[in-house]
Amino acid sequence: MDERNVHIAWGQDEGAALPLTLVLIALMMTLGGVVLMVGSIQYRFVRSDVHDAQARQLAEAGIYEAFARLHDNPHWRPADDTIELINDEAVSITVEPYGSYLWVEALAEAGRSQSTVRVIAGERPPLALERAVVQWDTQSSLNVAGTTSIVGDIVVGERGVVESTFKTERFVGEVDGTVYPVQGLAAPYFDTTAVSLVLAQYDAWARGATSSTPSTAEPGRYALVRARPSRLPVRRLASGYTLSAADSTWLNQPHRVVVAGNLTVQGPLRLPPLTHLLVRDTLVIQGAVSGDDLIGYAGRHLRASGPLSATAQLFSQDDLHLGAGVRLDYPSVVYVDGRAVDAQGRIHLEEDVVVNGMLMHPPQPARPQQAAARIRLAEGSLVRGAVYNGLETEVHGLILGHLWSYQFYFFETPTNYINWLKDVTIDVTQRPQAFALPPLFSPSPHLEVVRWAATDSARVSP
Protein backbone atom coordinates (compact mmCIF):
# COMPACT_ATOMS: atom_id res chain seq x y z
CA MET A 1 0.00 0.00 0.00
CA ASP A 2 1.63 3.33 -1.02
CA GLU A 3 1.35 6.64 0.71
CA ARG A 4 -1.37 7.88 -1.65
CA ASN A 5 -3.59 4.92 -0.89
CA VAL A 6 -3.06 5.37 2.83
CA HIS A 7 -4.08 9.00 2.54
CA ILE A 8 -7.19 8.04 0.65
CA ALA A 9 -8.04 5.51 3.38
CA TRP A 10 -7.65 8.17 6.07
CA GLY A 11 -9.76 10.47 4.00
CA GLN A 12 -12.49 7.84 3.85
CA ASP A 13 -12.33 7.44 7.65
CA GLU A 14 -12.68 11.18 8.12
CA GLY A 15 -15.76 11.19 5.92
CA ALA A 16 -17.47 8.35 7.83
CA ALA A 17 -16.70 9.44 11.40
CA LEU A 18 -18.58 12.71 11.31
CA PRO A 19 -21.85 11.44 9.89
CA LEU A 20 -21.66 8.38 12.11
CA THR A 21 -21.13 10.55 15.14
CA LEU A 22 -23.98 12.82 14.16
CA VAL A 23 -26.26 9.85 13.61
CA LEU A 24 -25.20 8.42 16.97
CA ILE A 25 -25.80 11.74 18.69
CA ALA A 26 -29.19 12.10 17.07
CA LEU A 27 -30.05 8.53 18.00
CA MET A 28 -29.03 8.92 21.60
CA MET A 29 -30.69 12.32 21.90
CA THR A 30 -33.86 10.84 20.52
CA LEU A 31 -33.59 7.90 22.90
CA GLY A 32 -32.96 10.24 25.81
CA GLY A 33 -35.85 12.44 24.71
CA VAL A 34 -38.17 9.47 24.47
CA VAL A 35 -37.14 8.29 27.92
CA LEU A 36 -37.80 11.74 29.36
CA MET A 37 -41.07 12.02 27.50
CA VAL A 38 -42.23 8.61 28.77
CA GLY A 39 -41.38 9.67 32.30
CA SER A 40 -43.15 12.97 31.85
CA ILE A 41 -46.25 11.33 30.35
CA GLN A 42 -46.30 8.79 33.17
CA TYR A 43 -46.16 11.62 35.66
CA ARG A 44 -48.95 13.47 33.86
CA PHE A 45 -51.03 10.27 33.97
CA VAL A 46 -50.68 9.96 37.70
CA ARG A 47 -51.51 13.64 38.21
CA SER A 48 -54.57 13.14 36.06
CA ASP A 49 -55.48 10.15 38.26
CA VAL A 50 -55.27 12.50 41.23
CA HIS A 51 -57.47 15.04 39.45
CA ASP A 52 -59.92 12.26 38.53
CA ALA A 53 -60.17 11.27 42.19
CA GLN A 54 -60.62 14.89 43.23
CA ALA A 55 -63.32 15.46 40.61
CA ARG A 56 -65.13 12.27 41.59
CA GLN A 57 -65.10 13.20 45.28
CA LEU A 58 -66.43 16.66 44.42
CA ALA A 59 -69.16 15.18 42.26
CA GLU A 60 -70.16 12.87 45.12
CA ALA A 61 -70.17 15.91 47.38
CA GLY A 62 -72.56 17.51 44.87
CA ILE A 63 -74.94 14.56 45.19
CA TYR A 64 -75.12 14.99 48.96
CA GLU A 65 -75.44 18.76 48.64
CA ALA A 66 -78.42 18.12 46.36
CA PHE A 67 -79.91 15.78 49.01
CA ALA A 68 -79.51 18.54 51.60
CA ARG A 69 -81.30 21.07 49.39
CA LEU A 70 -84.04 18.56 48.50
CA HIS A 71 -84.58 18.00 52.22
CA ASP A 72 -85.48 21.69 52.53
CA ASN A 73 -87.36 21.89 49.22
CA PRO A 74 -88.37 18.47 47.86
CA HIS A 75 -89.70 20.02 44.65
CA TRP A 76 -86.35 21.60 43.73
CA ARG A 77 -85.51 20.54 40.16
CA PRO A 78 -82.26 22.14 38.96
CA ALA A 79 -81.14 21.43 35.40
CA ASP A 80 -77.36 21.69 35.11
CA ASP A 81 -77.40 24.46 37.74
CA THR A 82 -74.07 25.44 39.22
CA ILE A 83 -74.11 25.45 43.00
CA GLU A 84 -71.41 26.17 45.53
CA LEU A 85 -70.40 23.71 48.20
CA ILE A 86 -69.51 24.81 51.69
CA ASN A 87 -65.83 24.83 50.82
CA ASP A 88 -66.49 27.22 47.91
CA GLU A 89 -66.06 24.61 45.24
CA ALA A 90 -68.69 24.46 42.50
CA VAL A 91 -70.56 21.55 41.01
CA SER A 92 -73.26 21.34 38.39
CA ILE A 93 -76.44 19.62 39.58
CA THR A 94 -79.43 18.13 37.81
CA VAL A 95 -82.44 16.66 39.58
CA GLU A 96 -85.26 15.12 37.61
CA PRO A 97 -87.90 12.49 38.23
CA TYR A 98 -87.06 8.93 37.43
CA GLY A 99 -90.40 7.18 37.73
CA SER A 100 -91.36 7.60 41.36
CA TYR A 101 -87.72 8.01 42.42
CA LEU A 102 -85.34 10.89 41.71
CA TRP A 103 -82.46 11.01 39.28
CA VAL A 104 -79.67 13.15 40.72
CA GLU A 105 -76.65 13.99 38.63
CA ALA A 106 -73.57 15.98 39.66
CA LEU A 107 -70.73 17.14 37.45
CA ALA A 108 -67.47 18.45 38.90
CA GLU A 109 -64.06 19.45 37.57
CA ALA A 110 -60.57 19.32 39.04
CA GLY A 111 -57.56 20.27 36.95
CA ARG A 112 -58.41 18.99 33.50
CA SER A 113 -60.52 16.13 34.83
CA GLN A 114 -64.27 16.11 34.76
CA SER A 115 -66.37 13.60 36.64
CA THR A 116 -70.10 12.95 36.48
CA VAL A 117 -71.88 10.90 39.12
CA ARG A 118 -75.46 9.80 38.61
CA VAL A 119 -77.61 8.24 41.29
CA ILE A 120 -81.15 7.05 41.76
CA ALA A 121 -82.35 8.51 45.03
CA GLY A 122 -85.13 7.42 47.35
CA GLU A 123 -86.35 8.31 50.80
CA ARG A 124 -85.33 6.60 53.98
CA PRO A 125 -88.58 5.42 55.64
CA PRO A 126 -89.65 7.99 58.23
CA LEU A 127 -89.75 6.72 61.80
CA ALA A 128 -93.56 6.82 61.78
CA LEU A 129 -93.54 4.25 58.99
CA GLU A 130 -91.14 1.80 60.56
CA ARG A 131 -94.22 -0.13 61.80
CA ALA A 132 -95.13 -3.54 60.43
CA VAL A 133 -98.81 -2.70 60.02
CA VAL A 134 -100.72 0.58 59.85
CA GLN A 135 -104.51 0.50 59.42
CA TRP A 136 -106.10 3.93 59.32
CA ASP A 137 -109.72 2.89 59.03
CA THR A 138 -110.71 3.78 62.57
CA GLN A 139 -114.28 2.48 62.28
CA SER A 140 -113.33 -0.98 63.46
CA SER A 141 -110.62 -2.86 65.22
CA LEU A 142 -108.01 -4.88 63.37
CA ASN A 143 -108.98 -8.54 63.75
CA VAL A 144 -106.22 -11.09 63.50
CA ALA A 145 -107.30 -14.66 62.97
CA GLY A 146 -106.10 -18.18 62.15
CA THR A 147 -102.32 -18.47 61.93
CA THR A 148 -101.70 -14.77 61.32
CA SER A 149 -98.23 -13.77 62.43
CA ILE A 150 -97.19 -10.14 62.68
CA VAL A 151 -93.64 -9.34 63.72
CA GLY A 152 -93.25 -5.61 64.32
CA ASP A 153 -95.29 -2.78 65.76
CA ILE A 154 -98.89 -2.07 64.76
CA VAL A 155 -100.62 1.31 64.54
CA VAL A 156 -104.43 1.22 64.43
CA GLY A 157 -107.45 3.26 65.46
CA GLU A 158 -108.51 3.48 69.06
CA ARG A 159 -110.35 0.14 68.81
CA GLY A 160 -107.01 -1.60 68.74
CA VAL A 161 -106.15 -5.14 67.67
CA VAL A 162 -108.39 -8.09 68.49
CA GLU A 163 -107.25 -11.69 68.37
CA SER A 164 -110.42 -13.23 66.95
CA THR A 165 -111.88 -16.66 66.53
CA PHE A 166 -112.80 -17.17 62.90
CA LYS A 167 -115.96 -19.28 62.75
CA THR A 168 -114.86 -22.08 65.13
CA GLU A 169 -111.15 -21.70 64.45
CA ARG A 170 -109.22 -20.12 67.30
CA PHE A 171 -106.38 -17.67 66.74
CA VAL A 172 -103.10 -19.59 66.94
CA GLY A 173 -100.77 -17.00 65.44
CA GLU A 174 -98.79 -14.29 67.19
CA VAL A 175 -98.41 -10.55 67.38
CA ASP A 176 -94.80 -9.89 68.25
CA GLY A 177 -94.69 -6.13 68.64
CA THR A 178 -96.29 -3.18 70.31
CA VAL A 179 -99.81 -2.13 69.38
CA TYR A 180 -100.37 1.65 69.26
CA PRO A 181 -104.09 2.57 69.24
CA VAL A 182 -104.33 6.14 67.95
CA GLN A 183 -107.42 8.30 68.17
CA GLY A 184 -108.33 10.02 64.89
CA LEU A 185 -105.65 8.17 62.99
CA ALA A 186 -105.20 9.50 59.44
CA ALA A 187 -103.47 8.12 56.38
CA PRO A 188 -99.68 8.28 56.57
CA TYR A 189 -98.31 11.36 54.84
CA PHE A 190 -97.67 10.90 51.16
CA ASP A 191 -97.43 13.80 48.75
CA THR A 192 -98.62 12.45 45.41
CA THR A 193 -97.80 15.67 43.56
CA ALA A 194 -94.44 14.54 42.23
CA VAL A 195 -95.64 11.13 41.00
CA SER A 196 -98.80 12.69 39.53
CA LEU A 197 -96.67 15.09 37.49
CA VAL A 198 -94.53 12.21 36.25
CA LEU A 199 -97.58 10.18 35.24
CA ALA A 200 -99.10 13.20 33.51
CA GLN A 201 -95.86 13.61 31.56
CA TYR A 202 -95.76 9.90 30.65
CA ASP A 203 -99.39 10.10 29.58
CA ALA A 204 -98.70 13.16 27.42
CA TRP A 205 -95.75 11.39 25.78
CA ALA A 206 -97.82 8.25 25.24
CA ARG A 207 -100.50 10.35 23.59
CA GLY A 208 -97.93 11.81 21.25
CA ALA A 209 -96.97 15.15 22.76
CA THR A 210 -93.62 16.14 21.37
CA SER A 211 -92.91 19.39 23.17
CA SER A 212 -90.23 18.03 25.46
CA THR A 213 -88.95 15.07 23.54
CA PRO A 214 -85.30 15.15 22.48
CA SER A 215 -84.58 15.34 18.79
CA THR A 216 -81.28 13.58 18.59
CA ALA A 217 -80.09 10.14 19.56
CA GLU A 218 -76.52 9.80 20.69
CA PRO A 219 -75.04 6.65 19.21
CA GLY A 220 -73.69 3.56 20.85
CA ARG A 221 -72.17 3.15 24.26
CA TYR A 222 -71.75 6.90 24.61
CA ALA A 223 -75.49 7.23 24.85
CA LEU A 224 -75.66 4.71 27.67
CA VAL A 225 -73.04 6.55 29.67
CA ARG A 226 -74.57 9.95 28.97
CA ALA A 227 -78.12 8.70 29.35
CA ARG A 228 -80.47 10.81 31.40
CA PRO A 229 -84.15 9.86 31.57
CA SER A 230 -85.30 13.12 29.99
CA ARG A 231 -82.78 12.86 27.17
CA LEU A 232 -83.51 9.36 25.94
CA PRO A 233 -83.99 9.03 22.20
CA VAL A 234 -87.62 8.52 21.28
CA ARG A 235 -88.98 5.62 19.23
CA ARG A 236 -92.62 5.76 18.22
CA LEU A 237 -94.31 2.48 17.40
CA ALA A 238 -97.69 1.73 15.89
CA SER A 239 -100.51 0.55 18.11
CA GLY A 240 -100.57 -3.24 18.32
CA TYR A 241 -96.83 -3.54 17.77
CA THR A 242 -95.00 -6.53 19.27
CA LEU A 243 -91.58 -5.65 20.58
CA SER A 244 -89.28 -8.66 20.39
CA ALA A 245 -85.69 -9.79 19.86
CA ALA A 246 -86.10 -8.76 16.22
CA ASP A 247 -85.93 -5.14 17.41
CA SER A 248 -82.53 -5.62 19.02
CA THR A 249 -80.87 -3.79 16.14
CA TRP A 250 -82.13 -0.46 17.46
CA LEU A 251 -82.97 -1.56 20.96
CA ASN A 252 -79.31 -2.04 21.88
CA GLN A 253 -79.38 1.31 23.67
CA PRO A 254 -82.01 2.78 25.98
CA HIS A 255 -84.99 4.42 24.31
CA ARG A 256 -88.21 6.02 25.24
CA VAL A 257 -90.59 3.74 23.38
CA VAL A 258 -93.88 5.52 22.83
CA VAL A 259 -97.08 3.86 21.63
CA ALA A 260 -100.38 5.69 21.21
CA GLY A 261 -102.32 2.44 21.65
CA ASN A 262 -101.33 -1.05 22.77
CA LEU A 263 -97.91 -2.66 22.98
CA THR A 264 -96.84 -6.24 23.58
CA VAL A 265 -93.31 -6.98 24.72
CA GLN A 266 -92.53 -10.55 23.80
CA GLY A 267 -89.59 -12.43 25.33
CA PRO A 268 -86.98 -13.68 25.08
CA LEU A 269 -85.73 -10.10 25.20
CA ARG A 270 -83.23 -8.22 27.30
CA LEU A 271 -84.04 -4.52 27.45
CA PRO A 272 -81.21 -2.00 27.91
CA PRO A 273 -81.08 -0.21 31.28
CA LEU A 274 -83.31 2.88 31.55
CA THR A 275 -85.64 1.75 28.77
CA HIS A 276 -89.02 3.51 29.05
CA LEU A 277 -92.11 1.82 27.63
CA LEU A 278 -94.88 4.41 27.58
CA VAL A 279 -98.16 3.10 26.29
CA ARG A 280 -101.45 4.94 26.01
CA ASP A 281 -103.74 1.94 26.53
CA THR A 282 -102.53 -1.58 27.36
CA LEU A 283 -98.99 -2.79 27.92
CA VAL A 284 -98.49 -6.56 27.93
CA ILE A 285 -95.15 -8.08 28.89
CA GLN A 286 -94.81 -11.80 28.39
CA GLY A 287 -92.09 -14.39 28.01
CA ALA A 288 -88.51 -14.21 29.25
CA VAL A 289 -88.05 -10.46 29.45
CA SER A 290 -85.29 -8.97 31.57
CA GLY A 291 -83.60 -5.64 32.19
CA ASP A 292 -82.54 -3.14 34.82
CA ASP A 293 -84.02 0.22 35.73
CA LEU A 294 -86.96 -0.15 33.36
CA ILE A 295 -90.01 2.08 33.33
CA GLY A 296 -93.35 0.75 32.13
CA TYR A 297 -96.42 2.98 31.89
CA ALA A 298 -99.89 2.06 30.70
CA GLY A 299 -102.74 4.53 30.43
CA ARG A 300 -105.21 1.72 31.20
CA HIS A 301 -103.95 -1.81 31.81
CA LEU A 302 -100.54 -3.30 32.44
CA ARG A 303 -100.21 -7.07 32.46
CA ALA A 304 -96.96 -8.94 32.95
CA SER A 305 -96.39 -12.66 33.10
CA GLY A 306 -93.31 -14.70 33.68
CA PRO A 307 -90.61 -15.45 33.35
CA LEU A 308 -90.03 -11.71 33.76
CA SER A 309 -86.96 -10.77 35.75
CA ALA A 310 -86.20 -7.09 36.05
CA THR A 311 -85.68 -4.05 38.17
CA ALA A 312 -88.66 -2.04 37.09
CA GLN A 313 -91.10 0.69 37.97
CA LEU A 314 -94.48 -0.25 36.56
CA PHE A 315 -97.27 2.32 36.46
CA SER A 316 -100.86 2.06 35.40
CA GLN A 317 -103.79 4.43 35.61
CA ASP A 318 -106.32 1.63 35.99
CA ASP A 319 -105.15 -1.89 36.79
CA LEU A 320 -101.91 -3.77 37.02
CA HIS A 321 -101.72 -7.54 36.97
CA LEU A 322 -98.57 -9.55 37.63
CA GLY A 323 -98.83 -13.21 36.66
CA ALA A 324 -96.94 -16.28 37.82
CA GLY A 325 -93.19 -16.17 37.30
CA VAL A 326 -92.77 -12.41 37.58
CA ARG A 327 -89.79 -11.43 39.69
CA LEU A 328 -89.09 -7.76 40.26
CA ASP A 329 -85.84 -6.93 42.01
CA TYR A 330 -85.13 -4.04 44.35
CA PRO A 331 -85.75 -1.17 43.85
CA SER A 332 -88.94 -1.95 41.98
CA VAL A 333 -92.23 -0.11 42.27
CA VAL A 334 -95.69 -1.24 41.22
CA TYR A 335 -97.98 1.79 41.18
CA VAL A 336 -101.60 2.23 40.24
CA ASP A 337 -102.94 5.74 40.36
CA GLY A 338 -106.63 4.99 39.92
CA ARG A 339 -107.85 8.53 40.34
CA ALA A 340 -108.55 9.10 36.64
CA VAL A 341 -110.79 6.04 36.25
CA ASP A 342 -114.13 5.09 37.74
CA ALA A 343 -112.87 1.75 39.01
CA GLN A 344 -110.14 3.58 40.95
CA GLY A 345 -107.54 1.03 40.04
CA ARG A 346 -106.26 -2.25 41.39
CA ILE A 347 -103.10 -4.30 41.71
CA HIS A 348 -103.18 -8.07 41.56
CA LEU A 349 -100.24 -10.34 42.30
CA GLU A 350 -100.76 -13.96 41.38
CA GLU A 351 -99.10 -16.97 42.95
CA ASP A 352 -95.34 -17.22 42.41
CA VAL A 353 -94.82 -13.46 42.01
CA VAL A 354 -91.99 -11.76 43.89
CA VAL A 355 -91.74 -7.99 44.25
CA ASN A 356 -88.68 -6.57 45.96
CA GLY A 357 -89.73 -3.00 46.50
CA MET A 358 -93.06 -1.38 46.81
CA LEU A 359 -96.71 -1.73 45.86
CA MET A 360 -98.49 1.61 45.86
CA HIS A 361 -102.05 2.72 45.43
CA PRO A 362 -102.50 6.21 46.86
CA PRO A 363 -105.64 7.32 48.70
CA GLN A 364 -108.57 8.07 46.39
CA PRO A 365 -110.82 11.12 46.51
CA ALA A 366 -113.91 8.95 47.08
CA ARG A 367 -114.83 5.43 48.11
CA PRO A 368 -114.53 3.07 45.13
CA GLN A 369 -117.61 2.09 43.20
CA GLN A 370 -116.29 -1.37 42.39
CA ALA A 371 -115.31 -3.93 44.96
CA ALA A 372 -112.34 -5.05 42.86
CA ALA A 373 -110.53 -1.75 43.46
CA ARG A 374 -107.94 -3.13 45.83
CA ILE A 375 -104.48 -4.59 46.10
CA ARG A 376 -104.63 -8.37 46.18
CA LEU A 377 -101.70 -10.62 47.01
CA ALA A 378 -102.53 -14.22 46.11
CA GLU A 379 -101.27 -17.13 48.16
CA GLY A 380 -97.67 -17.89 47.19
CA SER A 381 -96.83 -14.29 46.30
CA LEU A 382 -94.16 -12.34 48.14
CA VAL A 383 -93.52 -8.65 48.72
CA ARG A 384 -90.18 -7.85 50.26
CA GLY A 385 -90.47 -4.17 51.06
CA ALA A 386 -93.74 -2.36 51.59
CA VAL A 387 -97.36 -2.10 50.54
CA TYR A 388 -99.00 1.32 50.71
CA ASN A 389 -102.68 1.32 49.87
CA GLY A 390 -105.31 4.01 50.21
CA LEU A 391 -108.07 1.43 49.68
CA GLU A 392 -108.45 -2.21 50.68
CA THR A 393 -105.70 -4.78 50.77
CA GLU A 394 -106.38 -8.48 50.46
CA VAL A 395 -103.42 -10.47 51.65
CA HIS A 396 -102.94 -14.19 51.17
CA GLY A 397 -99.23 -14.02 50.41
CA LEU A 398 -96.18 -13.15 52.44
CA ILE A 399 -95.01 -9.63 53.31
CA LEU A 400 -91.47 -9.25 54.55
CA GLY A 401 -91.68 -5.60 55.45
CA HIS A 402 -94.53 -3.16 55.91
CA LEU A 403 -98.24 -3.18 55.21
CA TRP A 404 -99.88 0.24 55.39
CA SER A 405 -103.48 0.16 54.28
CA TYR A 406 -106.75 1.96 54.83
CA GLN A 407 -108.59 -1.35 55.20
CA PHE A 408 -108.02 -5.08 54.97
CA TYR A 409 -110.36 -7.44 53.21
CA PHE A 410 -111.06 -11.04 52.38
CA PHE A 411 -114.08 -13.01 51.32
CA GLU A 412 -115.15 -16.39 52.61
CA THR A 413 -118.61 -17.61 51.71
CA PRO A 414 -120.90 -15.97 52.38
CA THR A 415 -119.26 -13.00 54.03
CA ASN A 416 -116.95 -10.14 53.21
CA TYR A 417 -114.56 -9.65 56.09
CA ILE A 418 -113.39 -6.06 56.49
CA ASN A 419 -110.30 -5.35 58.56
CA TRP A 420 -109.52 -8.99 59.16
CA LEU A 421 -106.15 -10.54 58.57
CA LYS A 422 -106.39 -14.32 58.44
CA ASP A 423 -103.48 -16.72 57.95
CA VAL A 424 -101.21 -13.85 56.99
CA THR A 425 -97.51 -13.45 57.74
CA ILE A 426 -96.01 -9.96 57.98
CA ASP A 427 -92.47 -9.67 59.32
CA VAL A 428 -90.85 -6.28 59.33
CA THR A 429 -87.57 -7.68 60.66
CA GLN A 430 -87.10 -9.61 57.41
CA ARG A 431 -87.08 -6.45 55.34
CA PRO A 432 -83.62 -5.77 53.92
CA GLN A 433 -81.78 -3.03 55.80
CA ALA A 434 -81.11 -1.12 52.59
CA PHE A 435 -84.60 -0.06 51.68
CA ALA A 436 -85.69 3.31 50.39
CA LEU A 437 -89.16 4.51 49.53
CA PRO A 438 -90.05 6.69 46.58
CA PRO A 439 -90.20 10.29 47.87
CA LEU A 440 -92.35 12.00 49.38
CA PHE A 441 -93.43 10.11 52.48
CA SER A 442 -92.47 13.12 54.54
CA PRO A 443 -92.51 16.84 53.78
CA SER A 444 -88.76 16.99 54.40
CA PRO A 445 -87.49 13.71 53.00
CA HIS A 446 -84.25 12.20 54.08
CA LEU A 447 -82.93 11.11 50.72
CA GLU A 448 -80.37 8.41 50.23
CA VAL A 449 -78.74 6.67 47.33
CA VAL A 450 -80.81 3.76 46.09
CA ARG A 451 -78.40 2.94 43.30
CA TRP A 452 -75.24 4.48 41.91
CA ALA A 453 -76.39 4.61 38.30
CA ALA A 454 -73.12 5.55 36.59
CA THR A 455 -69.88 7.40 37.04
CA ASP A 456 -67.79 8.58 34.15
CA SER A 457 -64.74 10.74 33.70
CA ALA A 458 -63.63 12.92 30.83
CA ARG A 459 -60.86 15.32 29.98
CA VAL A 460 -61.63 18.95 29.41
CA SER A 461 -59.73 21.20 27.06
CA PRO A 462 -57.19 23.45 28.76
Place this chain on the structure above:
Amino acid sequence: MADTEGHTLLEVAVAIALFVTVAAPLGASVVYLQYERRVARDIQALAVAEAELEVALATRVGAGRSYWLEDRTWRVQLSVEHVDARIAYNVEVYHRRAITPIVTLRTLRWYPSATL
Protein backbone atom coordinates in the same frame (compact mmCIF):
# COMPACT_ATOMS: atom_id res chain seq x y z
CA MET B 1 -1.65 18.02 7.80
CA ALA B 2 -4.48 16.01 6.40
CA ASP B 3 -3.54 13.15 8.72
CA THR B 4 -3.42 15.44 11.69
CA GLU B 5 -6.78 16.94 10.85
CA GLY B 6 -8.17 13.49 10.30
CA HIS B 7 -6.93 12.27 13.66
CA THR B 8 -8.20 15.33 15.44
CA LEU B 9 -11.60 15.04 13.90
CA LEU B 10 -11.74 11.36 14.73
CA GLU B 11 -10.72 11.98 18.30
CA VAL B 12 -13.33 14.67 18.70
CA ALA B 13 -15.94 12.42 17.13
CA VAL B 14 -15.02 9.52 19.41
CA ALA B 15 -15.09 11.78 22.43
CA ILE B 16 -18.53 13.11 21.54
CA ALA B 17 -19.77 9.65 20.72
CA LEU B 18 -18.48 8.35 24.03
CA PHE B 19 -20.09 11.22 25.85
CA VAL B 20 -23.37 10.78 24.06
CA THR B 21 -23.47 7.02 24.44
CA VAL B 22 -22.48 7.04 28.09
CA ALA B 23 -23.38 10.36 29.63
CA ALA B 24 -26.64 11.14 27.86
CA PRO B 25 -28.36 7.83 28.61
CA LEU B 26 -27.02 8.03 32.13
CA GLY B 27 -28.45 11.52 32.54
CA ALA B 28 -31.74 10.56 30.96
CA SER B 29 -31.95 7.49 33.20
CA VAL B 30 -31.37 9.59 36.27
CA VAL B 31 -34.11 12.02 35.26
CA TYR B 32 -36.39 9.12 34.33
CA LEU B 33 -35.79 7.47 37.69
CA GLN B 34 -36.68 10.73 39.37
CA TYR B 35 -39.94 10.78 37.45
CA GLU B 36 -40.53 7.14 38.36
CA ARG B 37 -39.97 7.97 42.00
CA ARG B 38 -42.41 10.85 41.87
CA VAL B 39 -44.94 8.72 40.02
CA ALA B 40 -44.66 5.92 42.57
CA ARG B 41 -44.83 8.42 45.43
CA ASP B 42 -47.90 10.15 44.01
CA ILE B 43 -49.68 6.86 43.33
CA GLN B 44 -49.03 5.79 46.91
CA ALA B 45 -50.11 9.17 48.23
CA LEU B 46 -53.35 8.98 46.23
CA ALA B 47 -54.03 5.49 47.58
CA VAL B 48 -53.34 6.68 51.13
CA ALA B 49 -55.64 9.70 50.69
CA GLU B 50 -58.48 7.63 49.22
CA ALA B 51 -58.14 4.99 51.95
CA GLU B 52 -58.16 7.62 54.71
CA LEU B 53 -61.18 9.31 53.21
CA GLU B 54 -63.05 6.03 52.87
CA VAL B 55 -62.33 5.17 56.49
CA ALA B 56 -63.43 8.62 57.63
CA LEU B 57 -66.68 8.36 55.64
CA ALA B 58 -67.39 4.78 56.72
CA THR B 59 -66.80 5.50 60.40
CA ARG B 60 -68.51 8.89 60.18
CA VAL B 61 -65.69 10.67 61.89
CA GLY B 62 -67.31 13.43 63.89
CA ALA B 63 -67.44 17.00 62.80
CA GLY B 64 -64.85 19.39 64.14
CA ARG B 65 -62.22 16.68 64.26
CA SER B 66 -58.80 17.34 62.88
CA TYR B 67 -55.87 15.07 63.33
CA TRP B 68 -52.51 14.05 61.97
CA LEU B 69 -51.42 10.56 61.22
CA GLU B 70 -47.73 10.05 60.72
CA ASP B 71 -45.63 7.08 59.79
CA ARG B 72 -42.17 6.66 58.32
CA THR B 73 -43.24 7.93 54.92
CA TRP B 74 -46.42 9.93 55.17
CA ARG B 75 -48.16 12.56 57.17
CA VAL B 76 -51.92 12.60 56.71
CA GLN B 77 -54.11 15.41 57.89
CA LEU B 78 -57.84 14.89 58.09
CA SER B 79 -60.08 17.81 58.96
CA VAL B 80 -63.83 17.58 59.32
CA GLU B 81 -66.00 20.66 59.21
CA HIS B 82 -69.69 20.69 60.10
CA VAL B 83 -72.10 23.25 58.61
CA ASP B 84 -75.91 22.85 58.59
CA ALA B 85 -75.96 19.04 58.74
CA ARG B 86 -73.34 18.97 56.01
CA ILE B 87 -69.97 17.55 56.90
CA ALA B 88 -67.01 18.52 54.74
CA TYR B 89 -64.07 16.13 54.76
CA ASN B 90 -60.62 17.31 53.75
CA VAL B 91 -57.71 14.89 53.52
CA GLU B 92 -54.18 16.04 52.79
CA VAL B 93 -51.31 13.65 52.29
CA TYR B 94 -47.76 14.93 52.68
CA HIS B 95 -44.46 13.26 52.25
CA ARG B 96 -42.96 13.13 55.73
CA ARG B 97 -40.46 15.90 55.09
CA ALA B 98 -42.53 18.02 52.72
CA ILE B 99 -44.51 21.12 53.59
CA THR B 100 -46.92 21.06 50.68
CA PRO B 101 -49.39 18.21 50.25
CA ILE B 102 -48.92 15.76 47.42
CA VAL B 103 -52.62 14.91 47.24
CA THR B 104 -55.65 16.75 48.60
CA LEU B 105 -59.11 15.21 48.48
CA ARG B 106 -62.24 17.04 49.56
CA THR B 107 -65.77 15.78 49.72
CA LEU B 108 -69.01 16.35 51.57
CA ARG B 109 -71.76 14.30 53.14
CA TRP B 110 -75.12 15.29 54.47
CA TYR B 111 -76.57 13.71 57.57
CA PRO B 112 -79.86 15.11 58.88
CA SER B 113 -79.83 15.63 62.62
CA ALA B 114 -81.86 12.47 63.27
CA THR B 115 -79.07 10.30 61.95
CA LEU B 116 -76.10 12.02 63.55
